[in-house]
Amino acid sequence: MADETIGVVGAGIVGLATAREIALRRPGTRVVVLEKEREVSRHQTGHNSGVVHAGIYYPPGSLKADLTVRGVALLRAYCQDRGLPYREIGKLVVAVREDELGRMARLYERAKHNHVPELRTVSREEIKELEPHAGGIAALHSPRTAITDYPAVAREFAKDVTDSGGEVRLGFEVTGITTVPGGVEVASGPERVAVDRLVLCAGLQSDTVAALARGGPEPRIVPFRGEYMLLKPERADLVRGLIYPVPDPRYPFLGVHFTPRVDGTVEVGPNAVLALAREGYRRTRVSPRDLLGLAAYPGTWRMAARHWRTGVKEYRGSFSAAAFMKDAGHYVPGVGVHDVVRGGAGVRAQALDRDGTLVDDFRIHRSDRITAVRNAPSPAATASLAIAAHIVDEVFRKT
Incomplete structure (x- = not known):
């Protein structure tokens, strides 16, 4: 059907790629992206380290593995076509x-x-x-593992949406979602937007936005802050490409590693500490509402019982640069606190089931006119174009 209006909540890289895919696949369809921030890619996309993952880590046959392999080829071609950075540094x-x-x-x-x-x-x-x-x-x-600039990619996706006649509406914080005859009404305070179908790509807020649409309560989002050090400019030539540890399969994070960026800087990190707010990019940021939500969820305590030793180690690195760099020094011997300065931080939306299991694959739920991306973990940025195609297949799948 043409001449539909389809709404997408969230202007991170997955939401924008999905809006772009709808516009390309369904000419005549009006696409409206609804974003609470005043610019696109403010959260997970804007704090991404820029790595284009090759598919090394993911279980064969998983949706994650399939979408990553397809997504890399699509992203490489897109960056080359648009003149965006894409460097295979290995x-x-x-x-x-x-x-x-x-x-x-x-x-x-x-x-x-x-x-x-x-x-x-x-x-x-x-x-x-x-x-x-x-x-x-x-x-x-x-x-062939590469690096790119994901915020720049996201901005280009947004331009594709608007060039096709769609809209990216910023400063629109979704406060209500109501199914009405023939469509869905999305509210931001007193403002209303009517759409025929709605896709939820809300990242750190994916469970709370899904709840507005009367979606299931699980999985819940637990925010983990990843903090980085930066090699001092005079030490950046110690690292040519990406240097990673062998991951521990019991834990979903990859451990402290060295990541050259397209701007010439080299990040060391991240660690992974429980954030005290969903958008808690600083240790001092505390949200009582987010904390109460975590405390009330049984999965939080079951996760803590399984992973508390790792959590203690990660917090030690958060407060002590020497402890942080001790792990890094195994991979580039001799690099220590005197070689780095504090860098930025990001917050990862880690989905968690009620039994305390950290969800490691994509989860997409569809109910009538609403499709909710409940979990889009790393490598969501790498796989964004392939994820978008998968989501749009689901949106238009005949029941």
Whole structure:
């Protein structure tokens, strides 16, 4: 059907990619993006480290793996077409202990199943050829892993939406969602927008916005703040490409790593600490409402019981630069607190089930005229164009 109006709540990279996909796929459809902030990509997209993941980590057959592999190709072509930064600087996933070699071998097999291009295992000596200052006893090398500027990509997506006749309405904080005959009414205080269908891509607020649409209560969003150090400019040449640890499969975060950015800076981090507000980019930001919501949810306490030791370690790194850099020093020996300054921080929308399980794959729920993206974890930015196609398939799927 043409001449519909479709609303998209959220002007992060996933929401904007979805709005763009609707406009491209359904000519004649009017698309309206509704965003509470005064500019696009203010939250997770705007605090993203810029890595274009190749698909190394994700379970074969998962939606995450499928969308990442497809998304990388689409994003690369889009950036090249629009003149946006896209630099294949490569990644080393480094084992620093013998007991990590088995996990690294299993990661290699997983990545090969996901068709990660040109991936290979490298020795200690080959690590030094690729990264002269790196440590480690062996590594996986992914030469096609890239970096980009996701806020710039998001702004270009927004331009595509408006160029197609759509609208990106900023400063529109959704306070009510009501299903009415033939459509959906979205409210921001006294203001109303009528749409035929609605897609919710609200990121850090995805569960609260879904609740306005009378969606299910789970999964809930738990905010984790990731804090970064920056290598001092005179030390940035210690790192050529991305240097990552071998991840612990029991925990959804990748650990402290080294990330060159397209602006020439090099980030070290992030850690992962429970934020005291959904938009708690600073330690001092506390939201009593968000804290009460976390405390009232059984999954929070079950998660804490499983992961409290890791949580204590992460908080230690949050308050002590020396503790933070101790882990980083395993991967680039000799780098310490004297080589870095405090950098920025981001907040990750980690979805959590009632049983305390940290949700690790995409979750998209559809009910009649409303499609809700309940979880879009990393690598959502990498896979944004493929995720958008998947979401739009769901929006227009015949029941």
